[in-house]
Amino acid sequence: MTASDPKLPEHEAIYKKIRNMILFGEVRPGQGVTILGLKDAVGAGVTPVREAIRRLTAEGALEALGNRRVCVPEISAQRVDEIYFARFAIEPKMAEIAAGKITDEEVAHLDMLDARIDDAIDRGDVEAYLEGNFRFHFALYDIAQTPILRKIATSLWLQFGPSHRVVSGRYGTSNLPDKHSEALEALRQRDPEATAVAIREDIEQGLQLMTQALNA
Known part of the structure; x- marks a missing residue:
């Protein structure tokens, strides 16, 4: 913990x-x-x-x-659809706003957090991966300074987090790719649109794994 x-x-x-x-x-x-x-x-x-x-x-x-x-509520296909519909609407927008405000120091901090995620993936440490992934995303979203959107996003993560843990444990960390590198490159370029696209694609990868698990 x-x-x-x-x-x-x-x-x-x-x-x-x-x-x-x-x-x-x-x-x-x-x-x-x-x-x-x-x-x-x-x-x-x-x-x-x-x-x-x-x-x-x-x-x-x-x-x-x-x-x-x-x-902790069981997750269903309908619940997944609702959660991810909301995530697609909210999180890329926060990433887009953050890209217009981010500093070099904040990019470096996100880079460090992503390195920890990569290390967790290499070690097969699901718990460290989940915590690192959460901290990366919300460190980025905090830069946007959008408290209403952040509160909604936190609630959404709480609702899919336990099921994400089950899915991650089932498929292993080697099957948990992300789009953080693409997001970081877009942030270095101060490109809001590309940052939003990278975060959206990152969310889509999670949705694909969750859907695959539900249909198994």
Whole structure:
């Protein structure tokens, strides 16, 4: 599990811990969890865990089962269609905006994050790949400074993250190519349109794998 930022308030740190458990597939689709179970898993009190569950349920990352239990929703073909329709609309736009604002230092930071992803792929480390991929995308999107779009994008990633973990584990990291190199080259050229195209194609590759898994 990713370490939390010690500067964060406790409730926010606990939220991020549980969010990352979902985002990077520690909690699998259909797996039920309880407040007490999560409390023990993250080493926190009941109150911040309950608040984190409330937020994550509102974001679509969890759904209530009753009896104080929640689960990560199972993904369906229709759910995939909706999630990716929204991703195609939102994420290339944020990348396009970011390309018009990015600095050389920010490009270098993204380059470093992508090198970590490549290393995770070479080592077959699915968890490191998933975390690195998330950090690359959202480091780019943060440059756009579009908080409304970012909030929606985070919710979308939370909803497909656990299933992405299952798919990635099934096919292995060698089958997880990306378009980050193309995006980085477009960013170096300060080319918003090419950056948006690269991110869209990157999302399309993920959709193809998810669809293939659902149809298997």
